[in-house]
Amino acid sequence: MLAAILDHYNYWLIIFLMMIGLYIVVSRGNLIKKIVGLNIFQTSVFLLYITIGKVNYGTAPILTGQPETFSNPLPHVLILTAIVVGIATTALGLALVVRIRESYGSIEEEDISVSEQFQAESEVNKISS
Amino acid sequence: MLDMVTVVDVVLLALLSTTAVAILIMRHLFAVVALTGAFSLLSAGLLVTLDAVDVAFTEAAVGAGISTVLMLGTLALTRRRESRPPRLSPIGLLIITITGGALIYATPDMPKFGDPNAPSHQHIIPSYIKGSQDDIGIPNIVTSILASYRSFDTLGEVAVIFTAGMGVIILLGRRREDEHGYSEDGAAYPLKDKNKPKINDETST
Numbered sequence: 254m255l256a257a258i259l260d261h262y263n264y265w266l267i268i269f270l271m272m273i274g275l276y277i278v279v280s281r282g283n284l285i286k287k288i289v290g291l292n293i294f295q296t297s298v299f300l301l302y303i304t305i306g307k308v309n310y311g312t313a314p315i316l317t318g319q320p321e322t323f324s325n326p327l328p329h330v331l332i333l334t335a336i337v338v339g340i341a342t343t344a345l346g347l348a349l350v351v352r353i354r355e356s357y358g359s360i361e362e363e364d365i366s367v368s369e370q371f372q373a374e375s376e377v378n379k380i381s382s
Numbered sequence: 383m384l385d386m387v388t389v390v391d392v393v394l395l396a397l398l399s400t401t402a403v404a405i406l407i408m409r410h411l412f413a414v415v416a417l418t419g420a421f422s423l424l425s426a427g428l429l430v431t432l433d434a435v436d437v438a439f440t441e442a443a444v445g446a447g448i449s450t451v452l453m454l455g456t457l458a459l460t461r462r463r464e465s466r467p468p469r470l471s472p473i474g475l476l477i478i479t480i481t482g483g484a485l486i487y488a489t490p491d492m493p494k495f496g497d498p499n500a501p502s503h504q505h506i507i508p509s510y511i512k513g514s515q516d517d518i519g520i521p522n523i524v525t526s527i528l529a530s531y532r533s534f535d536t537l538g539e540v541a542v543i544f545t546a547g548m549g550v551i552i553l554l555g556r557r558r559e560d561e562h563g564y565s566e567d568g569a570a571y572p573l574k575d576k577n578k579p580k581i582n583d584e585t586s587t
Binding site: 259260261262263264265266267268269270271272273274275276277279280281282283285286288289290292293296299300303304305306307308309311312313314315316317322323324325326327328329330331332333334336337338339340341342343344345347348349350351352354360361363364 | 388391392396398399402403406411414415418421422425428429432433434435436437441444445448449452453457459461464466468470471473474475477478482485486489490493494495496497498500502503507510511514521522523524527532535536539542543545546547549550553554
């Protein structure tokens with residue numbers, strides 16, 4: 254039983270983290286909070302990938318001249334790329350939040366949809382009058 | 383069976399879970415951003431126990447550093463508090479139950495944690511580990527793969543960063559503009575529609 258848990262506990266805890274991130278994205282209306290949730294999700298995916306690359310009693314994949322067991326370096330390379338791409342998307346998302354705040358005066362989803370509805374109605378009134 | 387690495391691993395994952403739940407509950411966005419930085423730093427610690435030292439280094443610099451700075455900058459331009467109190471979202475709970483259930487259902491098919499015979503360690507990796515010293519001449523295998531064996535990935539990454547940077551400049555660069563051209567003080571872009579409802583920012587909380 255303990256062996257079965259030890260074989261997979263890392264995956265389960267990382268999936269738990271991932272689901273918290275997803276829940277923040279789905280349930281919270283504040284746009285900055287949504288981006289934070291996305292970041293948590295992202296970091297959990299990184300951890301999942303690195304978990305797959307781990308080898309028991311392995312060390313960091315740096316050659317020292319002695320025969321050693323190395324962990325798999327390929328997920329490390331992929332995740333290095335993913336971290337940098339992640340910060341690029343975060344920056345773009347935050348820039349969008351700043352623009353939304355300038356145009357709508359709010360970063361809450363509900364306020365934005367109310368504001369859009371109001372705008373649409375006032376346009377309809379303008380045409381009919 | 384329970385060695386020290388496992389204990390450190392579990393403790394770090396527990397701390398990460400606590401931080402994530404705190405982020406979920408907190409309404410003060412400044413605290414949320416600070417906790418996001420702590421989350422990244424903890425995950426960097428976990429990456430070190432999983433032998434990914436290069437990734438840990440990048441995560442600590444980019445995730446805990448640059449990303450926190452960007453978020454604090456955004457907070458300075460927007461607002462500090464979430465206006466709606468946190469509430470239970472049935473759709474969100476349904477989504478995470480289904481997604482999480484499916485993922486956990488799939489984990490028994492995954493190779494065991496740390497299994498040296500897992501399929502992902504069998505293909506191409508042994509030749510990278512054996513050949514990188516002669517092929518590239520750098521002791522760090524991650525650097526060899528990143529900059530040489532898989533350098534086109536890194537080239538694509540540069541294209542992505544360039545695109546994102548252009549996007550940010552296009553989105554925020556307009557703020558200096560007004561109807562007559564460029565305003566010198568860099569004032570906010572004037573709102574065209576004066577009829578839109580005023581939403582009170584700081585008082586609505």
